[in-house]
Amino acid sequence: xxxxxxxxxxxxxxxxxxxxxxxxxxxxxxxxxxxxxxxxxxxxxxxxxxxxxxxxxxxxxxxxxxxxxxxxxxxxxxxxxxxxxxxxxxxxxxxxxxxxxxxxxxxxxxxxxxxxxxxxxxxxxxxxxxxxxxxxxxxxxxxxxxxxxxxxxxxxxxxxxxxxxxxxxxxxxxxxxxxxxxxxxxxxxxxxxxxxxxxxxxxxxxxxxxxxxxxxxxxxxxxxxxxxxxxxxxxxxxxxxxxxxxxxxxxxxxxxxxxxxxxxxxxxxxxxxxxxxxxxxxxxxxxxxxxxxxxxxxxxxxxxxxxxxxxxxxxxxxxxxxxxxxxxxxxxxxxxxxxxxxxxxxxxxxxxxxxxxxxxxxxxxxxxxxxxxxxxxxxxxxxxxxxxxxxxxxxxxxxxxxxxxxxxxxxxxxxxxxxxxxxxxxxxxxxxxxxxxxxxxxxxxxxxxxxxxxxxxxxxxxxxxxxxxxxx
RNA sequence: GGGCCCUUCGUCUAUCGGUUAGGACAUCAGAUUUUCAAUCUGGGAAGACGGGUUCGACUCCCGUAGGGCCUACCA
Numbered sequence: 243x244x245x246x247x248x249x250x251x252x253x254x255x256x257x258x259x260x261x262x263x264x265x266x267x268x269x270x271x272x273x274x275x276x277x278x279x280x281x282x283x284x285x286x287x288x289x290x291x292x293x294x295x296x297x298x299x300x301x302x303x304x305x306x307x308x309x310x311x312x313x314x315x316x317x318x319x320x321x322x323x324x325x326x327x328x329x330x331x332x333x334x335x336x337x338x339x340x341x342x343x344x345x346x347x348x349x350x351x352x353x354x355x356x357x358x359x360x361x362x363x364x365x366x367x368x369x370x371x372x373x374x375x376x377x378x379x380x381x382x383x384x385x386x387x388x389x390x391x392x393x394x395x396x397x398x399x400x401x402x403x404x405x406x407x408x409x410x411x412x413x414x415x416x417x418x419x420x421x422x423x424x425x426x427x428x429x430x431x432x433x434x435x436x437x438x439x440x441x442x443x444x445x446x447x448x449x450x451x452x453x454x455x456x457x458x459x460x461x462x463x464x465x466x467x468x469x470x471x472x473x474x475x476x477x478x479x480x481x482x483x484x485x486x487x488x489x490x491x492x493x494x495x496x497x498x499x500x501x502x503x504x505x506x507x508x509x510x511x512x513x514x515x516x517x518x519x520x521x522x523x524x525x526x527x528x529x530x531x532x533x534x535x536x537x538x539x540x541x542x543x544x545x546x547x548x549x550x551x552x553x554x555x556x557x558x559x560x561x562x563x564x565x566x567x568x569x570x571x572x573x574x575x576x577x578x579x580x581x582x583x584x585x586x587x588x589x590x591x592x593x594x595x596x597x598x599x600x601x602x603x604x605x606x607x608x609x610x611x612x613x614x615x616x617x618x619x620x621x622x623x624x625x626x627x628x629x630x631x632x633x634x635x636x637x638x639x640x641x642x643x644x645x646x647x648x649x650x651x652x653x654x655x656x657x658x659x660x661x662x663x664x665x666x667x668x669x670x671x672x673x674x675x676x677x678x679x680x681x682x683x684x685x686x687x688x689x690x691x692x693x694x695x696x697x698x699x700x701x702x703x704x705x706x707x708x709x710x711x712x713x714x
Numbered sequence: 715g716g717g718c719c720c721u722u723c724g725u726c727u728a729u730c731g732g733u734u735a736g737g738a739c740a741u742c743a744g745a746u747u748u749u750c751a752a753u754c755u756g757g758g759a760a761g762a763c764g765g766g767u768u769c770g771a772c773u774c775c776c777g778u779a780g781g782g783c784c785u786a787c788c789a
Contacts, residue, residue, distance in 0.1 A: 540719075
């Protein structure tokens with residue numbers, strides 16, 4: 243149940259300062275699931291008030307990332323910086339009502355105070371908080387506007403995941419809400435935007451838990467209704483440390499390039515830090531029906547590549563082959579491979595027989611390589627070594643035997659191969675290796691009958707012929 | 715330093731005072747087998763530590779240890 247009568251509105255609010263972290267993706271997923279569960283709206287806000295670090299390219303990365311994941315916001319994104327005037331207005335309102343004050347501390351003074359405050363184990367204090375306003379005389383001097391936070395009592399963040407978290411107000415410092423250059427800061431902008439956008443549930447990273455207290459007092463000063471807060475734990479690397487580049491990947495785009503399917507990512511990410519009994523593999527409909535932020539686990543979760551691979555494999559198995567073929571071609575294209583007109587057809591024949599073993603699209607592409615190779619195939623040294631007088635002769639007889647096969651499909655071919663083995667008085671092991679070698683060039687072909695079926699009669703027999711004529 | 719959060723198999727989790735502590739991934743063993751994989755069967759594997767409360771604690775309370783977040787005119 244939502245906590246108020248207002249229709250649920252959630253949002254993901256990333257800052258465009260680089261890549262889109264997988265943790266951000268999971269937070270977006272949780273927001274999306276929660277909104278969908280209650281038939282509410284899921285919004286996107288780009289927090290670009292840091293003019294130094296925000297870039298347009300990074301905005302695109304976020305848009306692309308959410309799009310790829312299939313988490314489509316219900317409204318066009320709100321750009322925070324574009325709303326700076328509104329934020330400034332609120333800052334001035336706070337100033338007028340005495341809930342904020344001008345602070346003229348210099349950078350050096352602030353640094354000194356910070357040091358003392360730390361030594362004394364208390365929050366930073368500005369001497370300007372209690373100074374009488376001097377009728378605008380020195381407003382031209384460089385200064386910031388600080389929020390005048392309460393010094394007494396406590397602020398309770400009633401977090402949906404962590405439960406009630408109590409902060410002593412005296413521990414909270416008077417945060418800057420308007421910089422000396424007139425640009426609003428994050429903590430002010432978030433409150434104003436979340437209020438204006440009608441956000442009912444702020445579901446965000448654990449790292450904002452303390453901010454929730456600071457922001458709560460601003461909501462109160464403005465007389466605005468507080469949203470419900472839910473702080474989800476961060477995602478850590480396999481070693482328990484904060485997820486970073488050295489763990490293999492941390493950006494959504496990297497997972498896409500590695501060949502993970504978006505639906506697999508959604509399933510995995512949903513399962514990471516949240517669960518519904520013993521259910522492991524489930525689709526969006528089920529996730530939406532089952533999801534509740536209150537069930538999100540309190541502890542940070544580690545990224546587990548094995549499980550991600552396993553889930554991805556599951557979704558590759560049930561994925562449409564044409565879609566997989568397109569994805570394989572895309573992957574191959576990124577590697578600089580020149581496409582051929584019949585690639586699509588060859589892939590559609592090969593994918594069904596190899597997809598079960600593919601953990602990623604990149605692996606799937608590798609497994610399909612044998613089907614895409616063009617005649618005459620170049621045999622690796624290892625493959626060529628499998629062809630001697632005896633095996634070549636046998637392959638020749640096999641080719642002739644297969645040539646008489648009318649039904650060119652895997653089950654029939656398997657029977658034919660077995661019959662051939664019997665007629666030769668040997669086991670499949672005697673010619674399986676050489677056959678695989680000439681069919682694939684590098685011995686990477688899958689199941690023999692399947693490979694023959696995927697390649698088709700002409701291509702299969704042609705490859706055998708090519709190899710035999712060359713080894714002579 | 716201060717404030718706050720967290721702690722069940724290697725990993726993700728179930729349990730929400732009474733269970734042989736369950737499942738999944740990984741792992742190990744066996745089966746199958748034309749390489750690899752896949753598949754099937756089976757096994758091992760956990761309540762950080764120390765105190766309470768209780769007839770009874772993984773579940774509640776306190777402490778310790780360890781990990782994390784915040785402590786910016788970043789978000």
